[in-house]
Amino acid sequence: MARPTTDQCQLCQRRVALTFHHLIPRKMHRRTYFRKHFDRAQLNEGIWVCRRCHRGIHKLYDEMTLAKQFASLTALQNDPAMKKHIAWVARQKGD
Template identity: 65%
Template sequence: MTERKPDHCQLCERPTRLTYHHLIPKKMHRRTRFQKQYGRDELNRGIWVCRKCHNGIHRLYDEMTLAKQFASLDALKQDPSLQRHVHWVRKQKS
C-alpha cells in the first residue's frame, strides 16, 4: 500500500471518498506466474481512487489485463480509454 492515504483520487484528482485499487488484482495473487514474478509487497501495491474511477478501471479491463499491462499508476494514466473515462469523471459531482 502507499505510505499515506491521499485526500484526492490519484486518477481524477477529485477530493472525495477513496477506495484502494490493487495494481495487480488480488485474484491474480494466487497464480504461480505472479507469485514467481513479484514479491508480497509488490503484489499488494496499489493506488487510492474514487469509486467512479475504480469502477471504470474494472469495467474497461479484466483482472489478467490489469495485472499484465496496467500494474502501475503511470500505465493507467497513459491509457486512452481510461483517460476518456477519467475526463468524464472529473465533470461529475463528488
C-alpha cells in the same frame, strides 16, 4: 495497504471518499506466474482512487489485463480508454 496520504483521487484528482485499487488484482496473486515474478509487497501495491474511477478500471479491463498491462499508475493514466473515463469522472460532482 496504508491509509491514503491525501483525500484526492490519484486518477481524476477529485476530493471525495477513496477506495484502494490493487495494481495487480488480488484474484491474480495466487497464480504461479505472479507468485514467481513478484514478492508480497509488490503484489500488494496499489493506488487510492474514487469509486467512479475504480468502477471504470474494472469495467474496462479484466483482471489478467490489469495485472499484465496496467500494473502501474502511469500505465493507467496513459491508456486512451482510461484517459477518456478519467476526463468524464473529473467533470462529475460528488461521488
